Amino acid sequence: MTDAILALDTVTKTFGHGSGAVHAARAISFSLHAGRALALVGESGSGKTTCARMAMREYLPTSGRILYKGRPVEAAKSAEIARYRRSVQMIFQDPFASLNPAHTIAHHLRRPLKLHRPEIKGAEIDVAVRELLQRVRLDPDLVAPKYPHELSGGQRQRVNIARALAVKPEVIVADEPTSMLDVSVRLGVLNLLNEMKQEMNLGLLYITHDIATARYVAEDIAVMYAGQIVEWGSVAKVIDNPLHPYTRLLLSAVPDPEVRFDDPKARLRPEEVEDIRRRSAVPQDEIIEMEQDHFMRMI
């Protein structure tokens, strides 16, 4: 595998102090590579967005390091930080909130081009806007002059992807990019992210509570619960052969028959479910390599 573009190295984030402290992330390590996607999967409150915000440098870790091309970003000089910010772009859950209702789609795409791509000038800017829209499979003639409210949720999310691509990022962090979209357009947006990853050699962090969607986008997966990554490795190995009881629990709730973990033993009584949650939430340092490219935390 190529060297990591971005890595979290044993990163911890604690909010608050003493008895009221929330351990949102405990000893989190993962890395993002060019042309590969990591799915960070877990239910609400497991710590996914906290990890994303640390990767974006919006939160500083309580302990541990964030590495950009092998170097700690905490120690970076301001020019490097500017490069880092350009290089790591975010796509948010709500495709509407991130667009300004007063401006056209063309305006939204011209701005990052003018700010971050000084080599593109004058009439070339509108050519680049058209290319960006074509890249995300939108018709430039139809979409460029429109305002955000004139587009569907799926189209708006494509515009957000185009805007992220405008600055030529190396990494895209997509935090639940389809959870607010109509079910019918979700797969299209996931496929688009997958294509962008391949065509533009992007590292992608795909955050989702829906483990079934991981295999549409990602090569690698990390399952998170109560601030810890409990199981990780290749998507195929983890989804086809889940080993941690919490991963099995997540998969047993998946309605998609293609990925259902169809072991009758996986159908658990409520008290068994509670027991798995309780045991999975205990901080645990010991890691077991189950097979090549497949790890779980002791439970």
Ligand SMILES: Nc1ncnc2c1ncn2[C@@H]1O[C@H](COP(=O)(O)OP(=O)(O)OP(=O)(O)O)[C@@H](O)[C@H]1O
């Ligand atoms: N700024 C903050 N201050 C205090 N606690 C926070 C803060 N941000 C997150 N938390 C807490 O940290 C834990 C993890 O939250 P986080 O938002 O990372 O979860 P998530 O996996 O993204 O959940 P969701 O699927 O609901 O988006 C939660 O208990 C949350 O309440």
Ligand SMILES: [Mg+2]
């Ligand atoms: Mg979140």
